[in-house]
Amino acid sequence: MSDDPNAEVDPALVSTRSVEVVVMALLLCVAVFLGWDNWRIGAGWAPDGPQAGYFPFYLSVLLGGASLVGIASALRSEELRDEIFVGRSAFGRVLRVFIPTILFVLLVQLLGLYVASFVFVSAFMIFIGKLSVWKSILTGLIFSGLMFYIFDMQFNVLLPKGPLEAAFGF
Template structure:
């Protein structure tokens, strides 16, 4: 469609449903193999006193692996593959607008700690996508992590990843 209608990017091919089914099947096969391998390492058989620690996770991983393999094989050998578009460019851009900053946020947690990283993340999204004024951004970006700190660290006594700010404050 034309940009005059405001639908630029719609109906533009990105990736097919078949390709995504195969990629997801391969990812699940990898995760399943990892689960089965680690379960085998800790013991995935039946001992004299019952199942070992990895017994049930091993078989859940095995079921996931078999199901993913079936999905992969079906998509490879089918005579009528689903070649419809998985996502159009407009939708893909919307997903990337959230996925990329969220991935950076997870990385920032290791550098700054969860509370400071959360403040930056909330402030960024409120400014970038919400177009809010600093008068609204600052109280929310400071208040939410502060409330979470009180709830987790003080009330529930659950320590979350700390950064240099919390360390400097003695937490």
């Protein structure tokens, strides 16, 4: 944050308290589910020792307790209520990276890893990095080609392939 009183302040999108309460609530849900599941498979003490869910059950109880303490602490804290977790412009910058990454994951399912990587790297360089189209496409081709050579040809690692690789017999 700048010390300049005339500097523009990024309007708050969400407070730190809200984020902490939501994360703790999600952890509490995970703890309840894990506790229930481990109780279902056996969380007691059998004649030959602890059952399969004994230790995981008690770990989920600890996680649930810690989550409840975290929720109570966040709700009582006046400092967290006014503290900005993320501003609108900062969140916009995060989305500029997050949305293309989600699209990349979907493209991997449709086109395979190598073609999706080419599209992702090239498009990211063009639209986010504002680099020239020819440099971006060349970099995407070199990157995807090196990935293919290293993983597929040298290490024989099976990575998701799409229709282009199938057309070339890979």
